[in-house]
Structures are given as C-alpha cells and as structure tokens.
Amino acid sequence: MFRPILVFDSGIGGLSVLSEIRSLLPGRDYVYLFDNARLPYGELQDEVLISGCVDLVVRLSRQIDAALVVIACNTASTLVLPALRAQLSIPVVGVVPAIKPAAQLSRVGEIGLLATPGTIKRDYTRQLIEDFAGDSQVHLFASSELVLLAERKMAGAPVNYEDLMKILAPIKETDLDVLVLGCTHFPMLKQEMRDCLGDKVSLLDSGKAIARRVDSLLPDNSMVTEKMGLLLGYHTTANIEPGLCERLELLGFSKLSYFPPAE
Numbered sequence: 001m002f003r004p005i006l007v008f009d010s011g012i013g014g015l016s017v018l019s020e021i022r023s024l025l026p027g028r029d030y031v032y033l034f035d036n037a038r039l040p041y042g043e044l045q046d047e048v049l050i051s052g053c054v055d056l057v058v059r060l061s062r063q064i065d066a067a068l069v070v071i072a073c074n075t076a077s078t079l080v081l082p083a084l085r086a087q088l089s090i091p092v093v094g095v096v097p098a099i100k101p102a103a104q105l106s107r108v109g110e111i112g113l114l115a116t117p118g119t120i121k122r123d124y125t126r127q128l129i130e131d132f133a134g135d136s137q138v139h140l141f142a143s144s145e146l147v148l149l150a151e152r153k154m155a156g157a158p159v160n161y162e163d164l165m166k167i168l169a170p171i172k173e174t175d176l177d178v179l180v181l182g183c184t185h186f187p188m189l190k191q192e193m194r195d196c197l198g199d200k201v202s203l204l205d206s207g208k209a210i211a212r213r214v215d216s217l218l219p220d221n222s223m224v225t226e227k228m229g230l231l232l233g234y235h236t237t238a239n240i241e242p243g244l245c246e247r248l249e250l251l252g253f254s255k256l257s258y259f260p261p262a263e
C-alpha cells in the first residue's frame with residue numbers, strides 16, 4: 001500500500017493541478033483537502049492564512065501518513081511554504097506563477113499576471129518578476145471574483161460572460177501576448193477566457209510543471225501499477241454546494257469526513 005499524496009487548496013482550484021498529477025501518476029492514491037470555510041484566500045490577512053494552512057496541512061498529512069503534500073494554491077504557496085516545511089519531514093511542493101516560461105514565450109516582451117489580490121501584492125511575486133522577467137513589461141491583474149466564478153462553474157452554474165468580460169477588460173487594453181494564470185482556479189475557466197481574449201493571447205499555468213516535480217520527488221513511482229490508485233477522496237472544512245458534491249462524485253471522488261479547522 002502506497003502512502004497517499006495530499007493535495008490542498010481553498011477550493012476547486014487545486015483540482016486543476018491534481019488532474020495533471022493524476023495523468024502522470026495514475027497509480028497513486030490521492031486525498032484532496034478543500035479549506036472552503038476560508039475561501040477566498042486572496043482576501044485573507046497573511047498571519048491568518050499562514051496559521052490556518054499550517055494547522056490543517058500538518059494535522060491531515062500526519063493523520064493519513066501522506067508521502068508528499070502539494071499546496072495547489074498560489075496564494076498560499078507564495079507565503080506558507082517555509083512555515084510548513086519547518087514542521088513536516090515529507091516533501092512539500094508549492095505552486096508559483098509561471099512567470100519565467102511566460103517571459104521566455106512572449107514575442108512582444110509584454111506579459112500579464114492574473115492572480116488573486118494576495119498573490120499580486122506579495123514580495124515573493126515581486127521578486128519572481130524581478131528575477132525572471134526583468135526585461136519584460138509585466139502587467140498585474142488581481143481578481144477574487146474570478147475565483148468565485150470558477151467555483152460556481154464547478155458547482156454546475158453557467159458562466160456569466162458579461163461578468164467575465166468586465167473582469168478581463170483591463171487585459172484587453174494591453175498588448176500582452178502571454179497571460180500567466182497565477183491562481184489554480186483560473187485554468188477551470190480557460191475556454192471561456194479564450195472566448196473573451198481571442199487567440200492572440202497564450203494562457204499559461206503551472207499544472208504540468210508541478211506534476212513533473214511531484215513525479216521526481218517520489219522515487220517509488222516505477223513500482224506503482226495501473227491497478228493501484230484506488231483512493232481518490234476529499235475532505236472539506238465546511239459544507240459544500242450539492243452541485244459540487246455531485247460533480248466530484250462524477251469525477252470519481254469519494255467524500256471523506258469533515259475536517260474541522262483548529263478552534
């Protein structure tokens with residue numbers, strides 16, 4: 001029996017990362033934790049975000065004896081990784097905006113970062129841009145509405161294109177040709193965003209790179225056979241929409257127990 005991989009996010013965003021990991025490592029067991037009680041993370045104070053994530057991830061990874069943890073959330077990863085790694089002896093993989101490949105891909109030297117308000121304001125993000133996109137013009141766009149739009153879509157509601165157009169309007173005013181989706185919720189709206197932005201803008205996320213990183217950190221993957229991977233379950237920190245429950249069931253997830261945050 002292989003120890004499971006724990007994948008964590010505030011909501012449905014990390015499912016975009018989990019799906020990339022599963023296509024590379026179908027034989028593994030997975031436990032997903034939604035911290036939906038505190039969504040959206042992009043609006044939380046730094047200290048609240050750090051203490052809450054550390055509490056949940058450390059307790060659950062010990063409870064399930066996780067082999068590795070994926071913080072499938074840019075907003076959390078840009079802040080909580082050092083505190084988490086200090087408490088866990090297993091590998092902790094984070095997600096950071098794909099600034100470096102975006103700068104390399106852009107033909108016009110103008111890229112955009114679309115992320116949550118938390119990610120946009122972080123020193124970590126500023127440093128990432130300075131280190132890897134120093135020669136590019138980088139436009140920053142913050143949105144928590146887009147996070148909520150992706151949540152509603154996964155729960156079965158139609159995407160409101162008028163709302164989406166309003167959120168994306170500032171992007172259309174620039175000449176950028178590569179847009180970094182710096183929040184794991186946003187790939188869930190990739191098709192709708194393409195409809196609004198047209199095909200001159202490439203949309204980049206970090207999902208595949210994270211999957212490769214996870215693969216490289218688990219040395220026993222070669223022993224995993226197609227027949228394994230029986231566990232695909234999720235915990236939540238609050239009730240979730242019935243539509244989302246149904247969607248998760250269709251995707252093959254089983255509902256695990258409610259996982260309460262610390263008092």
Ligand code: DGL
Nearest residue numbers: 013041042074075183184
């Ligand atoms: N999915 C998250 C991210 O990658 C956080 C969304 C939120 O809760 O604001 O940033």
